[in-house]
Amino acid sequence: MTHLTISRRGEEMPASPIRKLVPFAEAAKKKGVKVYHLNIGQPDIETPKMVLDAVRHSDFKILEYSHSAGNESYRKKLVSYYKKVGVDVSYEDILITTGGSEAILFGMMACCDEGDEIIIPEPFYANYNGFAVEAGVKVVPITSYIENGFALPPIEEFEKAITPRTRAIIICNPNNPTGYLYSKQELETLKEIVSKHNLFLFSDEAYREFCYEGEHFSAMSLQGVEENVVLMDTISKRYSACGGRIGALVTKNKALYSTVLKFGQARLSPPSFAQIAGEAAIDLPDNYFDETKAEYKKRRDLLVRRLNEMPGVHCPNPGGAFYAIAKLPIDDSDKFCQWLLEEFQYNNQTVMLAPATGFYGDPQLGRQEVRLAYVLNLNDINSSMDCLAQALQNYPGKV
Amino acid sequence: MTHLTISRRGEEMPASPIRKLVPFAEAAKKKGVKVYHLNIGQPDIETPKMVLDAVRHSDFKILEYSHSAGNESYRKKLVSYYKKVGVDVSYEDILITTGGSEAILFGMMACCDEGDEIIIPEPFYANYNGFAVEAGVKVVPITSYIENGFALPPIEEFEKAITPRTRAIIICNPNNPTGYLYSKQELETLKEIVSKHNLFLFSDEAYREFCYEGEHFSAMSLQGVEENVVLMDTISKRYSACGGRIGALVTKNKALYSTVLKFGQARLSPPSFAQIAGEAAIDLPDNYFDETKAEYKKRRDLLVRRLNEMPGVHCPNPGGAFYAIAKLPIDDSDKFCQWLLEEFQYNNQTVMLAPATGFYGDPQLGRQEVRLAYVLNLNDINSSMDCLAQALQNYPGKV
Incomplete structure (x- = not known):
């Protein structure tokens, strides 16, 4: 006799590590906190x-x-x-x-x-x-x-x-x-x-x-x-x-x-x-990417500089795409990213990051790392980095 | 050592039975023969x-x-x-x-x-x-x-x-x-x-x-x-x-x-x-389907009547959708459907049907059956049925 159960494959299917913090972000927004989304690769650049x-x-x-x-x-x-x-x-x-x-x-x-x-x-x-x-x-x-x-x-x-x-x-x-x-x-x-x-x-x-x-x-x-x-x-x-x-x-x-x-x-x-x-x-002018690329490069430069200026933070300079991984002086990136949304705010703002644990096959890796997508404008990146710098001072799980 | 081969799953993957006759249809069209497509469920009804x-x-x-x-x-x-x-x-x-x-x-x-x-x-x-x-x-x-x-x-x-x-x-x-x-x-x-x-x-x-x-x-x-x-x-x-x-x-x-x-x-x-x-x-008026449905019903009525008028053909009256399966006095529906495209024409026209073999799990079934999608207007259905009636007279594999 069979049972009305989900397949093993369905059970093993991972929930999106990028989207699993979404309920906490929604709760923060309901409290009136502005959330800077550095967690997901949805560009803010207009479609041509x-x-x-x-x-x-x-x-x-x-x-x-x-x-x-x-x-x-x-x-x-x-x-x-x-x-x-x-x-x-x-x-x-x-x-x-x-x-x-x-x-x-x-x-x-x-x-x-x-x-x-x-x-x-x-x-x-x-x-x-x-x-x-x-x-x-x-x-x-x-x-x-x-x-x-x-x-x-x-x-x-x-x-x-x-x-x-x-x-x-x-x-x-x-x-x-x-x-x-x-x-x-x-x-x-x-x-x-x-x-x-x-x-x-x-x-x-x-x-x-x-x-x-x-x-x-x-x-x-x-x-x-x-x-x-x-x-x-x-x-x-x-x-x-x-x-x-x-x-x-x-x-x-x-x-x-x-x-x-x-x-x-x-x-x-x-x-x-x-x-x-x-x-x-395909008919976009050959220089279409120049502007977009220049914008992303400015964002990268700002983000990486701001990150590396924070005590105990290391972010290698990424050569491409619009992501960076930073190592933070924290105990656990999953806890930290949730804490940012649930318990932290700075001038009524906070930042949403993706814990890097979701990007490793080995569950022990990436626990001090977060991924940041630089898909926000320069002002917002600055504000989000202000939040993060403050958060790293306040976070109880600092190491 | 592994080999650069396709997966077993890839090998077992069936080619579309509806699309596999397409090269023969293209060849017929290149010869200037008009092909009535009753083989595929692409409606000719305009999108609202x-x-x-x-x-x-x-x-x-x-x-x-x-x-x-x-x-x-x-x-x-x-x-x-x-x-x-x-x-x-x-x-x-x-x-x-x-x-x-x-x-x-x-x-x-x-x-x-x-x-x-x-x-x-x-x-x-x-x-x-x-x-x-x-x-x-x-x-x-x-x-x-x-x-x-x-x-x-x-x-x-x-x-x-x-x-x-x-x-x-x-x-x-x-x-x-x-x-x-x-x-x-x-x-x-x-x-x-x-x-x-x-x-x-x-x-x-x-x-x-x-x-x-x-x-x-x-x-x-x-x-x-x-x-x-x-x-x-x-x-x-x-x-x-x-x-x-x-x-x-x-x-x-x-x-x-x-x-x-x-x-x-x-x-x-x-x-x-x-x-x-x-x-x-979802905001289409409630009567939107009346017209479309009435059109499909007229087509079904015509198609089924024309099919059942042909000697040795049996087509049950379908209660819904826009498909019918007909049993034809032929040896092999795959051969017949290919023959229609490769060797037959009537007034420089022919008809493309889907052999029903592709719709059965058992490869021995459906060999005298074809599927017809009534996605053409009434005139075209009449012309395609004229072709089919003539084809059934000429086909060498008649039984």
């Missing part, structure tokens, strides 16, 4: 008007299914976008997905069976864990350290972690949550590993345009591992278009592509409206 | 202008993530929609999904682990198979028969199919691909089974508004199995808004809901643009 206007001025009469791989016109235009960023692909290598999220899930499902393993340098984007649970995949974390700015762990660490069930390595470049920008040399190291052990290399390049130190080197540009590399992409952060839910999976591996297309056919098509937005975005 | 206008007239500046469960304003309005169709739910029972597809996948993942079983009366919507492969779930089909119009199989057939791994039964009501409308009595039978064996009852009610014979009775209205029932819904067919990719999973089972929300959080949010469309659609 021409991108939204493309949807608003559309004149079709039937909101039809698109092709399961996405509109051919969009895929063809994306070829020119990728060319501009130095990635040489054909539209037949590109499958439009429902957000970068779906690209990650499709990639995992196409490459892994239940019990297979994927190696991910930690701290890592927490939802990789969620998709892994959905796909029955075991995440094998390899720790990177704040002391060297979260650089790629040495090759020996990968070698130690590889088992007969290892199927892929995932990197996010530049990295969420650390902001670390992998160098060409580090990519070459990864190439060596995936080539030697016949692994897939999933490269999440959602933040490609936001590099402040050095150049972005795409995994798609690695020579000789074209069959191994799978690019996971999204318009969410690039054009401040998170709600569109448009991403892409890009690979030159034909067997993988046609498998992913079968997953795509089952869900019929990616969203039609936001495909129009994504296609229009 | 006010629904599209709601998106076109939106004036937000940032295309943000929505809540992972969907916009609260939309979920609250959906309560009034469900009330109108006799379903009493709270907005906290409703989770907005990326199409009905995601509701089905989330439901399967939340209730089933790898190797668990779901019973589905066959023929069934082919993508249930795809989602089952993704979730590692085994589909156990129970055959329904064209001879009695594809009515629900008797309770004994369900009893025979239930094992300790059975977790759920899926019905689609009214049914895709058969058009069968389940009676209240049949729903009560299902209630008895799921109640006795502690199973979930997944009810896909995508075509709720399109019932031509009798009243629709929702599984959500069954008394005493509120914890068992999960409604899978979508705006795709209801408002001819397939490309929006907006659906919903509705359940009063709180443990299930909070599990599904975790899956929702991992993928962040459903598409923002089409949530605006879905919310606007």
Whole structure:
């Protein structure tokens, strides 16, 4: 006899570590406290008007299914976008997905069976864990350290972690949550590993345009591992278009592509409206990112400076994306972040941060670290840092 | 040592049976042959202008993530929609999904682990198979028969199919691909089974508004199995808004809901643009469906009459949706449907049908059956039936 119970997979599915403090933030707001949200990667940058206007001025009469791989016109235009960023692909290598999220899930499902393993340098984007649970995949974390700015762990660490069930390595470049920008040399190291052990290399390049130190080197540009590399992409952060839910999976591996297309056919098509937005975005002027990037860079500089000025705080300078991880003189980041919302205020303001524990596979790690998303304007970043500086003086669990 | 191969799951993933004939249709069109598409459920009915206008007239500046469960304003309005169709739910029972597809996948993942079983009366919507492969779930089909119009199989057939791994039964009501409308009595039978064996009852009610014979009775209205029932819904067919990719999973089972929300959080949010469309659609006048339904009914009447006038053809009169399955005097529906596109033409026209084989779990079934979607206007249905009548005379594999 069966029972009306939730699946083991459902039980194991992690709640979002970024969203779990939300009730405490809501309670603080109800008390009239202003909360600075540095906890979530929702940019405050406006979506380019021409991108939204493309949807608003559309004149079709039937909101039809698109092709399961996405509109051919969009895929063809994306070829020119990728060319501009130095990635040489054909539209037949590109499958439009429902957000970068779906690209990650499709990639995992196409490459892994239940019990297979994927190696991910930690701290890592927490939802990789969620998709892994959905796909029955075991995440094998390899720790990177704040002391060297979260650089790629040495090759020996990968070698130690590889088992007969290892199927892929995932990197996010530049990295969420650390902001670390992998160098060409580090990519070459990864190439060596995936080539030697016949692994897939999933490269999440959602933040490609936001590099402040050095150049972005795409995994798609690695020579000789074209069959191994799978690019996971999204318009969410690039054009401040998170709600569109448009991403892409890009690979030159034909067997993988046609498998992913079968997953795509089952869900019929990616969203039609936001495909129009994504296609229009490719016509943005070449200097579009200059302004956005300059704004993020100013924010990063301010945030990192303010953090490192606080006694006992260390924040490495992130090379890209719009995140930073800081080490704080505290006992426990989960407790601290909750305390900030529940018990602390400074001039009737407080700050919401993401405890870094949610980004590590090992539950003992990240207990003194928090992730900060610099998605607020310079004034607000200053005010939020004033709050944090004061909070670190008042916090009873200071160490 | 591992190998750079596709997962077993990826290999097992079925290609879309509806889309696999597409290359033959494209070749026919290139030869200048007009192809009547009765193979796919893409309605030709225009999306209501006010629904599209709601998106076109939106004036937000940032295309943000929505809540992972969907916009609260939309979920609250959906309560009034469900009330109108006799379903009493709270907005906290409703989770907005990326199409009905995601509701089905989330439901399967939340209730089933790898190797668990779901019973589905066959023929069934082919993508249930795809989602089952993704979730590692085994589909156990129970055959329904064209001879009695594809009515629900008797309770004994369900009893025979239930094992300790059975977790759920899926019905689609009214049914895709058969058009069968389940009676209240049949729903009560299902209630008895799921109640006795502690199973979930997944009810896909995508075509709720399109019932031509009798009243629709929702599984959500069954008394005493509120914890068992999960409604899978979508705006795709209801408002001819397939490309929006907006659906919903509705359940009063709180443990299930909070599990599904975790899956929702991992993928962040459903598409923002089409949530605006879905919310606007609830304000359509009460008589909106009258016209659409009257149009579909006329098409059904014509299609079914024309089919049954052909020698050796039998098509039961479907009570709802916009599909019919017909039994044809042919050797093999896959061969026949391909032949229609590759070798046949009548006045430079032909017709594209879906072989019913793709809708059965048992590969031996449906070989004399085809599914027809009556999503063309009356003139085109007449012309397509002229083609089919002629084709059945010419086809070399006639029996």
